[in-house]
Amino acid sequence: METKSLFTGVEHIGIKALEMEKAVQFYTEVLGFKFLHRIKPGEVELVFLELEGTVVELVEVADGQTFEDGVVNHLAIRVSDIFKAIEHLKNHHVELTASEPMSLGEGRYNFFFRGPNGEKLELYQG
Template sequence: MMDKALFIGVEHIGIKALDLEKAIQFYTKTLGFKFLYRIKPGEVELVFLELGGTVVELVEVIDGRRFEDGVVNHLAIRVSDIFKAIEHLKVQQVELTSSEPMALGEGRYNFFFRGPSGEKLELYQV
């Protein structure tokens, strides 16, 4: 039986951005999103924006890797304990695309896996 408090909400929706600065301007100036923060935990820069309680993560496109996972790149699910959530996924025999959670700094972690149709999903712990 799954612990209902383990999966606690949608964290964000990741969207690929061919031109990150242009995308930031579009979402903030044209659509009224609030700029939250930007980080570069690896080779790709990420920008987080919010509108009406929904967070969108703009994912920088580099090296011609345009849309291998689609324009809407992933759905991130907020979890209370990422290690327990990963164990739950393993028990359910879910396809894991990461081997360990990645530390993003400031106590944040993420972990990627696939849904039943191959969709890219992310666990996110604050």
């Protein structure tokens, strides 16, 4: 069986949330994700959000659990105008890791910032 037919796309990207409501608010109000649903299949709550076909699963951090398996390296979000997107983040007092986007050549740019749990996020314009 070809790998191409076995692996067909990204189902979701899991990001741990220290404060679930703060994380949900950030992803929906600041970044424009759509709330899909919330479940609690065991001890931790899961919240599913979607942006243009990409699903993010916020995973509740319960009982002071640590991040032995990581938070996520980063989540890249496509934007139509990176400069306007950075201004939007500034207006929402988001932690930025740089002051200007980095040019990747040929009109492509990226810019890293932090989400409410310290997760590394990226804006990408291509």
